[in-house]
C-alpha cells in the first residue's frame with residue numbers, strides 16, 4: 075500500500091544515529107544541507123523528470139537533454155544558486171550532457187592552466203555560459219598516448235596567429251563530450267610548431283561555431299560520432315568528431331599577447347618559443363584534476379547501486395518458509411551478504427579516499443603556485459591509480475548489484491542497467507585504467523630504486539600486511555633482470571596492491587578522527603574491517619606468499635568476515651539510508667525508500683509503449699498470416 079514503509083522493521087533494527095551518518099557521508103553539516111535541499115528541489119520539479127528516457131529516440135533524447143540543461147541553467151539563475159549549489163543541481167539532474175565537460179573540464183583547464191590574462195578574458199564568458207566549451211584532446215588515432223597526437227598548431231609570425239590543422243584522418247579529434255552538436259569553443263590539444271621547430275603538445279582555445287547562428291566556422295568540420303553503449307544512457311551526450319582545415323586561431327592560448335594556455339611556455343610576438351623551467355607534464359593538469367573528481371564520483375555511483383540492491387534484498391523473499399510462515403529475506407543468506415556487504419564497505423571506503431584525494435590535489439596545486447613540484451609525481455600516481463582502482467571496482471560492483479537483484483535487476487525500472495551503461499566508460503575516459511596503472515607501476519619502480527625495498531614506513535599498524543604485500547610484489551618484479559614491458563602485467567598487479575594499501579590506510583586514518591553520533595564510528599570500524607579483510611581474502615595468495623600471514627590467519631580472517639557481516643546485517647538499511655538519496659535520483663523501483671516494490675513494478679509495466687494496444691502493431695501483417703498458415707497445416 076502507498077504510504078506504508080515496508081522497510082520500517084528494518085529501519086527499527088538500526089544500532090546507530092542515521093542522521094549523524096548522513097553528515098559523515100555528506101562530509102559536513104553544510105554539505106549535507108546543500109545536498110539535501112538541492113536533491114529535493116530537483117526531485118520535486120517535473121521539469122527534471124527522467125523516467126521516460128529509455129523510450130525516446132536518439133534525437134528526442136538529445137533534444138530533451140538540451141531542454142533540461144537550459145531549464146537547469148534557468149533554475150540556477152532564477153534561484154541565484156551558488157556555484158556549489160549549481161554543481162549539486164547538475165549532479166542530481168543526473169543526465170550526462172555537454173555541461174559536464176563545460177563545467178568539469180573546459181573551465182578547470184582555463185583556471186588551472188590559463189594565465190591571469192586568459193582567465194580574465196574567458197572565465198566570465200564561460201561562467202555566464204555565453205560560450206560553451208569542451209576538452210578536445212583525444213583523436214581518432216590517439217587517446218592514451220597524448221604525445222602521439224597529430225593535430226598541429228603552427229605559429230605564423232607574419233600574422234601573429236596560429237594555424238590549427240588536422241593533417242591526417244587519424245588526427246581528427248574524436249570523443250570529446252559536448253563537441254558533436256553544442257560546444258562553441260574547445261580547448262584543443264595540438265603539437266606546437268614555431269619557426270619550423272616542434273615543441274610538443276599544448277592547449278589552444280579555439281572557437282568552433284558562430285555565436286550568432288551556431289554554424290561551424292570556416293575550416294571547421296564537426297559532428298557527433300554516433301550511438302554508444304546502451305539505449306538511453308550516455309547517448310544524451312554529443313561526443314563529437316572535429317577536423318581543422320588550416321583554421322586561423324586568433325585566440326590561441328599559446329599566443330604571447332594572450333600568453334600561452336600554460337604558464338609552462340610562452341610564444342613571444344617575435345615568434346620565439348620560451349619554455350619555462352616547470353615540468354612539461356603540467357599540460358596534463360586538467361586530467362589530474364578530473365581523475366580526483368572521478369574517484370569521488372565512484373563512491374556516488376557505487377553507493378547508488380548498493381542502496382538499490384540492499385533495499386531490494388531486504389524486500390525480496392525466496393525459499394525457507396517454515397510451516398507456512400514467510401519465506402526468507404534474501405539479505406539473510408550468507409552468499410548474498412558476502413557479495414553485497416563488501417560493496418557497501420567499498421562505497422564508504424571510496425567516499426573517504428575521495429575526500430583525501432581532494433585534499434592532496436588542493437595541496438599539490440598550492441605547491442605548484444609556489445613552484446614546488448616535489449609532490450607532483452606522487453599526486454599523479456595517486457590520482458591515476460585511485461581513479462583506476464575505484465572505477466574498476468565500481469563498474470564491477472554495479473553489475474554485481476544487478477545480479478544481486480535477480481531477474482528484476484535486468485528491468486530498466488530497476489535503474490541498474492542504465493546506471494551501469496552510463497558508468498562503465500569511467501574505466502576508459504580520463505585515462506584507460508591499465509595505462510594509468512602502468513604510470514603507478516613506473517612511479518613504484520622509481521620509488522623502490524630510490525628508497526630501497528621499504529616503500530614507506532609511515533603507514534598505520536593495521537596496514538603492515540598490506541604494505542608488506544606491495545613490497546613483496548615489487549621485489550619479486552624488480553629483482554628480476556627483465557624490462558618493464560616484459561614485467562608490466564605483474565607490475566600492474568603491484569600497482570593495484572599499492573592503491574588498495576592507500577585506501578585501507580586512509581580509511582583507518584579517517585577512524586582516528588572525531589566522529590560524532592551514537593554508534594557511528596563503530597559502524598564505520600565494521601565497514602573498514604570488512605573492506606580490509608575482504609581484500610585480504612580475495613588476494614590471499616599474495617598475502618600468504620609474503621609470509622606475513624599464515625593459512626591459519628587467513629582462515630581466521632574469513633571467520634571474522636562472516637561475523638562482521640552479521641554485525642552489518644541489522645544496520646544495512648540504515649547504512650544505505652545514510653546516503654540520503656531521493657527516489658527520483660535513485661530512479662529505481664527496486665530501491666524505492668518505502669520498499670513497496672511489487673505494486674510499483676506491476677504498474678510500471680503497463681506504462682510501456684508496447685502496452686498501448688492489446689493487439690501489437692504488426693499482428694495483422696505478420697502474425698495472423700502465420701497463425702492461419704499453421705492452422706491450415708494442422709488441418710492436413
Ligand SMILES: CCCCCCCCCCCC(=O)SCCNC(=O)CCNC(=O)[C@H](O)C(C)(C)COP(=O)(O)OP(=O)(O)OC[C@H]1O[C@@H](n2cnc3c(N)ncnc32)[C@H](O)[C@@H]1OP(=O)(O)O
Pocket residue numbers: 174178209211212217218219220221251355356358359361362367368371450451454502503504505506509513516517520
Ligand atoms: C565528475 C565525474 C564525471 C564527470 C564527467 C566525465 C565525462 C568524461 C570526461 C572524459 C574526458 C577525457 O577522457 S579527456 C582525455 C583523457 N585522456 C587521458 O587521460 C590520456 C591518458 N594518457 C596520459 O595521461 C599520458 O599520455 C600518459 C601519462 C599515459 C603518458 O604521458 P607521457 O607524456 O608519454 O609521459 P611518460 O613518458 O609516460 O612519463 C614521463 C614522466 O611524466 C610523468 N607524468 C606523466 N603524466 C603526468 C601527470 N599527469 N602529472 C605529473 N607527471 C606526469 C611520468 O610519471 C613520468 O615521470 P618520470 O618517470 O619520468 O619521473
Ligand SMILES: Cc1cc2nc3c(=O)[nH]c(=O)nc-3n(C[C@H](O)[C@H](O)[C@H](O)COP(=O)(O)OP(=O)(O)OC[C@H]3O[C@@H](n4cnc5c(N)ncnc54)[C@H](O)[C@@H]3O)c2cc1C
Pocket residue numbers: 175209210211212215216217218219248249250251308313499502503504505506507508509512
Ligand atoms: C564516454 C567517453 C567520453 C570521453 N570524453 C572525452 C573528452 O571529453 N575529451 C577527450 O579528449 N577524450 C574523451 N574520451 C576519450 C578517452 O579519454 C580515451 O578513449 C581514453 O583516454 C583511452 O584512450 P584510447 O581510446 O586511445 O585507448 P587505447 O589506448 O587505444 O586502449 C586500447 C587498449 O590498449 C591498451 N594500451 C594502450 N597503451 C598501452 C600501453 N602503453 N601498454 C599497455 N597497454 C596499452 C589499453 O590498456 C587498452 O586495453 C572519452 C571516451 C569515452 C569512452
